[in-house]
Amino acid sequence: MKLHEYQSKTIFSKYGIPIPKGRVAATAQEAKQVAEELGGRVVIKAQVLVGGRGKAGGVKLAKDADEAEQLATQILGMEIKGLPVRKVLVDEASAIDQEIYFSITDDRAARKPVMIASAAGGVDIEEVAATDPDKIIKVHIDPLLGLREYQARDVAVAIDLPRDYWKDFIKVAMGLWEVYKNTDASLAEINPLVITKDKQMVALDGKMMIDDNALFRHPDLAEMRDTDEDAPAEIEARKYGLSFIKLDGDIGCMVNGAGLAMTSMDVIKLFGGEPANFLDVGGGADSKKVAAAMRIILTDPRVKAVLFNIFGGITRCDEVARGILTAMDEVKPKVPMVVRLVGTNAEEGRRLLEKANMITAETLADAAKKSVEAAKKGK
């Protein structure tokens, strides 16, 4: 789960990381009011969960409150990479002397958290990594020991930070470690961390991602979820505990197990078709879940055929078959359905579906071929 800049920075501030004065606003009038309170020049920043908002015109400098209102009106009407801007952050403008990149994130390969810093801050860190990898410093953190101050100091030295700022930097680093650990973040990023002309170290921008699997211990963070970037069908699927991802093709897929679901998409493609979605009904899927899955697949008008691929283990094929029948009663689908049931209670499942006028298949390859043919006929 991604957090907005204003949410991330509020969390940073709670852990002693200095952030600019400012507040989030949902209307231009509110933005004007915040600007009046702050006085002087302010920055208006679109709050959307995609990168590159600066280039898209979503970050603007205003010289006073009136201009802040004008610019906020503009930005609040924008869409950035397809996402509507619903909120803007109004921050006091900073006079910047130096920009640093600093983050703590999961290093999956090392199975440890890693602290990443660069003197080349303020730009896309992946670009720096590609063009100037020597400018990026990485230090791993022992997950049981946590970040130690000497490690933060080593990083300050490595990015050529003047001695006067070591203390401030260590405070920011230790604070960000506590943020990362206490919120179960998979990423806590400050880019840029700036030194202002009046020699203050401030987190000008912030970005956080929270591990979905840890949200059970962070109900406050779970409430911050912004579902704007998710397709409506994905939100609906989440309610039923289904793992669903919308794609661009015309063959709907319902499969049990994530690996097999991905594979079913791949095999459809292999035989010349295009999958409309990824959908894992999960282990032990019951008829209610199956019916919900089918409704979600069939709400997409582009779907010309549906492939059911169920390998029964914990999941019982007869239970899935009952779910398919229930859903067909309810949804009355008009597209052809190809079904393949193997494993636990498969025979009973196939028997139940005999009268349902479905195309049956023995192997995955066969099922994929038949669904590709069926989708082509439906065009």
Place this chain on the structure above:
Amino acid sequence: MSILVDKNTRLIVQGITGNEGLFHTTQMVAYGTSVVGGVTPGKGGEWVLEKIPVFDSVKTAKDATDANAAIIFVPARFAPDAMFEAADAGIPLIICITEGVAVQDMMRVRSYLDQKKVRLIGPNCPGLLTPGEAKVGIIPGDIAIPGNVGVVSRSGTLTYEVLYAMKNLGMGATTCVGIGGDPVNGTNFIDVLEMFEHDPKTEKVIMIGEIGGNEEEKAAEYIATKMTKPVASFIAGQTAPPGKRMGHAGAIIEGGAGTAADKIKALEAAGVKVAKHPEEIPTLL
């Protein structure tokens, strides 16, 4: 011969009185696995399936039964504690089936278990199956037969698909190892490939990977430099869009890395035959 589990495995089940734990204990016992005890705090002294004693802690279970492996069927929020407890009780092999364990929990678990030199399989995995000897996990027992092929996979049902295709060709497995679909897990491809390379009964290996991370690439390097046995593979997720988690927490293309194309390229360069669809894999060996 086989790897990790066999007739001598003495298994305890953590979470044995829960729905999943009880269902799969029944299946494992029916397969012939020696389940010597179970653990559910607060239910010590009870019995399961009339012959399996339940204990309050892993330590007391281990002391009473001399168990040498533990399988975990507890909910995700309790799974890290269950893994620490098993390691602390001196269990040398832990299999965690549970899906949804937080990444930072897994980093701490892995770090602790490494220090104790404990082998962890999973989490978020279907476990282990040594056909004809022991089933330690949730892989349906009847879809695989004994044989000379070692199978290792990040997936569950996709693995069943491959075992079933093997069986239909009369091809059997030494051991099937589900290492799980999480980004931070206990055992990776290289660990298992090394065990298969040293197992005299295993003559060939099937490796089933998927998008996300770089374990398949590292495995390719290991296969090219260290392995003498032939390896066939399949990589799931060729049509997966970038930046989306495909069901498994670890199945995600991040910053352009972890694609199926990269993994297939690395494996083919290492001399591994990569199948176009899962039913084709057994025919490549």
